[in-house]
Amino acid sequence: MSELILERLVVGYGDGAPVLDGLDLTVADGAVVALLGANGAGKTTLLRALAGLTPARSGRILLGGTDLTGLAPEDRVRRGLALVPEGRGVVVELTVEENLRLGALWRHRGAARQRALDEAFELFEPLARRRHAAGHTLSGGERRMLALARALIAGPDVLLLDEPSLGLAPLVTAHLLGVLHETAARTGTTVLLAEQNVTGALSVADRGVVLNLGEVVADRPAAELSGDPRLRHAYLGF
Ligand code: ATP
Numbered sequence: 001m002s003e004l005i006l007e008r009l010v011v012g013y014g015d016g017a018p019v020l021d022g023l024d025l026t027v028a029d030g031a032v033v034a035l036l037g038a039n040g041a042g043k044t045t046l047l048r049a050l051a052g053l054t055p056a057r058s059g060r061i062l063l064g065g066t067d068l069t070g071l072a073p074e075d076r077v078r079r080g081l082a083l084v085p086e087g088r089g090v091v092v093e094l095t096v097e098e099n100l101r102l103g104a105l106w107r108h109r110g111a112a113r114q115r116a117l118d119e120a121f122e123l124f125e126p127l128a129r130r131r132h133a134a135g136h137t138l139s140g141g142e143r144r145m146l147a148l149a150r151a152l153i154a155g156p157d158v159l160l161l162d163e164p165s166l167g168l169a170p171l172v173t174a175h176l177l178g179v180l181h182e183t184a185a186r187t188g189t190t191v192l193l194a195e196q197n198v199t200g201a202l203s204v205a206d207r208g209v210v211l212n213l214g215e216v217v218a219d220r221p222a223a224e225l226s227g228d229p230r231l232r233h234a235y236l237g238f
Contacts, residue, residue, distance in 0.1 A: 052071060
């Protein structure tokens with residue numbers, strides 16, 4: 001079980017005022033959650049705090065009952081958390097396949113490693129066609145797909161994604177989010193998806209969580225949230 005619980009989480013940068021000031025959030029095991037909110041609402045900060053890149057000043061982060069709050073980023077990865085930061089996550093000197101092997105290295109051995117690779121290429125067809133291409137020759141969409149595939153191949157319990165659709169064409173975005181949805185459903189991976197693309201994110205999420213000034217102002221089923229004009233207008237800008 002990997003229910004994720006954030007309790008009164010306080011996070012900030014340097015001596016500055018807290019960005020997240022006592023945030024409470026529970027994410028059910030296997031849920032796909034769209035993390036929404038205007039620029040500066042604290043979405044990236046929340047993902048960084050979960051991954052251990054920006055330490056919590058106080059409060060607790062529990063994953064499947066284990067307290068992760070004081071753990072180093074690599075220890076959180078070992079406990080099943082994976083972060084795909086905005087616009088990065090691909091080694092440009094390596095080929096597509098080498099990038100995926102890198103992602104699969106530590107979790108799988110021998111035949112299982114090859115199986116994980118084959119599965120990734122099945123799911124992400126455009127990557128299979130370019131498996132021997134170097135990272136620097138990939139388009140923006142292909143890079144984003146590779147970063148996602150690389151994180152998924154390690155089989156994380158919780159996947160943290162920061163703006164995976166940023167700068168991508170609508171069709172590429174739809175494909176990427178579709179694959180994410182399918183994989184999460186198939187593997188039971190819990191996903192926290194920070195997105196400016198509200199419609200896209202809510203179309204693949206079970207729940208939508210809206211942040212405003214570092215607080216959760218809504219936590220509702222995705223369909224309900226996208227159908228609420230008041231919330232959309234107040235916090236999501238459409
Ligand atoms: P965006 O969609 O623009 O990335 P966001 O919801 O992810 O927005 P954050 O990036 O978490 O929001 O930013 C929340 C607040 O924290 C903002 O006021 C921002 O200026 C501040 N902040 C973010 N990163 C840093 C940093 N490294 N140092 C100081 N302040 C920061």
